[in-house]
Amino acid sequence: MTSPIRPAEVDRTSPVPLYFQVATRLQELIERGEIGVGDRIENEVDLAERLGVSRPTTRRAIQYLVERGMLVRKRGVGTQVVHPKVRRPVELSSLYDDLRTSDRTPRTEVLKLEVVPAGGEVAAALEIELGTEVTWIERLRYAGGEPLAIMHNAIPMDLIRLTDRDLAEHGLYELLRRAGFVPRIATQVIGARSAGATEARILSEKRGASLLTMTRTAWDAGGRALEYGSHVYRASRYSFELNLSAG
Amino acid sequence: MTSPIRPAEVDRTSPVPLYFQVATRLQELIERGEIGVGDRIENEVDLAERLGVSRPTTRRAIQYLVERGMLVRKRGVGTQVVHPKVRRPVELSSLYDDLRTSDRTPRTEVLKLEVVPAGGEVAAALEIELGTEVTWIERLRYAGGEPLAIMHNAIPMDLIRLTDRDLAEHGLYELLRRAGFVPRIATQVIGARSAGATEARILSEKRGASLLTMTRTAWDAGGRALEYGSHVYRASRYSFELNLSAG
DNA sequence: GTCAATACTTTGTCATGACAAGCTGTCGAA
DNA sequence: TTCGACAGCTTGTCATGACAAAGTATTGAC
Structure with a gap:
């Protein structure tokens, strides 16, 4: 027994x-x-x-x-x-990590990488003064040869210096961790909306197609805001899977 | 200090x-x-x-x-x-509980309540034989006077005996808990798709509007499957908020 | 035979004591 | 001035012992 x-x-x-x-x-x-x-x-x-x-x-x-x-x-x-299907709680991982661990060979195209003053939404999320300069990233993520998501990120300037090549080859979280900034806590909001004309074109979807949206802010253990992200995913190709456990 | x-x-x-x-x-x-x-x-x-x-x-x-x-x-x-904005991990609560704790006076209309043999998807989720009888529920959830979500649930017959009135006045999880079945772990998948004609009419949306979808299976501490749910939400009125923390 | 009281098993809570390990600041030597 | 050794502070690990509380099984009375 x-x-x-x-x-x-x-x-x-x-x-x-x-x-x-x-x-x-x-x-x-x-x-x-x-x-x-x-x-x-x-x-x-x-x-x-x-x-x-x-x-x-x-x-x-x-x-x-x-x-x-x-x-x-x-x-x-x-x-x-208990039931073995259900294991650990939700993990704090990036899309890149998710894809890589599940075989779907991710590829990243960096659409934009620049330093801009923070707008209202970004400033509020990162808890910095309006207009403070942040690194702004726009990426297109492919999986299995198909476009999957458009990702927008803002990162406080003083944290890390990013290059196109880094971003093309590594996940953002991986880069942050390597620089000594370990995301520990995050809040994210998952919603949906219809694709605009530009988005549809980039993602190879029809205009009006359903997109999953996710915005997230991540902090390190000391409560320092590391990253704000606002992403859209093709709902036809992607969904979020969560494992929950209640104490 | x-x-x-x-x-x-x-x-x-x-x-x-x-x-x-x-x-x-x-x-x-x-x-x-x-x-x-x-x-x-x-x-x-x-x-x-x-x-x-x-x-x-x-x-x-x-x-x-x-x-x-x-x-x-x-x-x-x-x-x-650490940063006080970020609190506990995701909670295992129902939409009803969510709404009630946030003021938005939920109301529930029971569209269907019957006993049916489990189809493939339901049987797989609840880990029962295909064709085993389950309680099948369809509900329309209102918040603040507006339709918000269409909810489908399947529950193993032997767990609980439900009435229209119970369901109209209480959340499903509340009823389960009261019957001694405490959901402890769950897996849920969040996605999106466009509304069909019927769904759109019921939810007061236009046809083709984006809907958030969520399917969930919940188990009790002993690994017994309690509930399978397949829900659609109006993306214009609802989103999922999650707080994550990494060990 | 049925049901309630009792005994037993198992986890939950708490105290006391001890040493290890990692971080920080101080102090002294070069 | 600079840098390394050291001391002190704080959390991390571990042992032993004791009693409480909850659930299960047994026993006994009716």
């Missing part, structure tokens, strides 16, 4: 925290199906004793997986494996 | 866990602006001593707020308040 972790699998000489070793091992067992959906895992106390670690440590390991949506605890009952 | 919690504010006779009392109080101070953005909060050890609780307890309180994106910890430095 149980496929327990063996005591030999925790290594006290490793710099990796014990709770994380236990959590990782548990996760493997679950993902590999050795502990099936709905199965109860060994209780905290026994597991701790058997592995020779303290209960808080096993508890923390389990907690880690609970937060990632793999396990569910019930007091008086035990800890169960 | 700090606006600390006073010891009198933790109540050991309360059934509310100490760590939660501390977390709630801290959250209040932050939301009220008494601890500003970027400020460091009192360190764990001092805070624990001053409040007369243990360090693990204060630690857990802080951890709680870190997970909700209000605080950021740095070893060797301290714990800082």
